[in-house]
Amino acid sequence: MSNSSDDVYQHRQDQIVDFVFNQAVVDVFPDMIRRSVPGYETVIPMTGLIAARHAGAKGVVFDLGCSLGATTQAVLAHNSSPDLRIIGVDNAEAMIDGAQANNQDPRAQFVHSDIQDVDLTGANVVVLNFVLQFVPPDHRKSVLQKIHSGLAKDGLLIVSEKICHASPKMHTLFDETHLAWKKANGYSELEISQKRSALENVMQVDTEATHTQRLHSVGFSSNSQWYRCMNWASFLAWK
Numbered sequence: 001m002s003n004s005s006d007d008v009y010q011h012r013q014d015q016i017v018d019f020v021f022n023q024a025v026v027d028v029f030p031d032m033i034r035r036s037v038p039g040y041e042t043v044i045p046m047t048g049l050i051a052a053r054h055a056g057a058k059g060v061v062f063d064l065g066c067s068l069g070a071t072t073q074a075v076l077a078h079n080s081s082p083d084l085r086i087i088g089v090d091n092a093e094a095m096i097d098g099a100q101a102n103n104q105d106p107r108a109q110f111v112h113s114d115i116q117d118v119d120l121t122g123a124n125v126v127v128l129n130f131v132l133q134f135v136p137p138d139h140r141k142s143v144l145q146k147i148h149s150g151l152a153k154d155g156l157l158i159v160s161e162k163i164c165h166a167s168p169k170m171h172t173l174f175d176e177t178h179l180a181w182k183k184a185n186g187y188s189e190l191e192i193s194q195k196r197s198a199l200e201n202v203m204q205v206d207t208e209a210t211h212t213q214r215l216h217s218v219g220f221s222s223n224s225q226w227y228r229c230m231n232w233a234s235f236l237a238w239k
């Protein structure tokens with residue numbers, strides 16, 4: 001896995017184009033996500049543990065929007081059964097190539113596809129770690145409907161996201177704290193503002209209530225927020 005430090009927005013760009021998961025991002029991705037997403041280093045191992053336990057010895061797990069396979073690796077690390085199967089899916093070819101190159105475990109396979117086109121029938125666990133926020137808002141419900149219908153009985157969905165706080169005052173406090181945290185992690189004002197502009201059209205976030213109501217509306221029998229750090233949250237939902 002790449003250890004390069006994130007310099008994608010270090011230099012002033014004449015024109016900021018929409019953020020894409022291209023080779024330049026792939027080359028620095030582990031550093032970028034660790035320094036940009038509060039709680040990433042807790043959420044990934046913990047979702048791996050939750051998924052690994054729930055999948056049991058013969059389970060099938062999907063890691064949708066797997067990037068370089070960090071969640072997949074975390075699931076594998078917590079489940080030693082030779083019959084576990086995990087399928088990582090991503091629509092960025094450079095990500096899937098990187099995930100394949102990182103993985104030595106025959107229980108994992110990586111598929112280059114849009115998550116909306118994957119057959120999830122019989123899945124025991126589906127993980128969406130920081131992915132739904134990149135799916136156009138009017139497609140999110142159908143993605144969740146598809147996951148719900150594909151999951152086996154008692155299947156579990158894990159969804160981690162950046163969220164928008166319902167209280168504007170609290171949202172601003174958390175947002176400003178996030179910027180301060182990124183500065184403390186070594187990003188300059190220029191890097192932070194250029195990346196913000198690049199993400200503006202491609203990453204649209206929902207409130208906690210939107211997430212929980214949508215999970216309920218597509219048929220999940222119960223859901224719960226298990227992790228929260230400012231405007232970053234993770235939810236568990238049972239079929």
Ligand SMILES: C[S@@+](CC[C@H](N)C(=O)[O-])C[C@H]1O[C@@H](n2cnc3c(N)ncnc32)[C@H](O)[C@@H]1O
Nearest residue numbers: 021065066067070090091092114115129130134
């Ligand atoms: C923030 S990264 C996810 C990080 C990864 N789950 C992890 O925890 O390390 C978002 C990923 O979702 C992928 N993605 C976004 N929309 C997608 C879609 N519709 N189908 C498949 N992959 C998608 C992107 O290519 C990117 O690799």
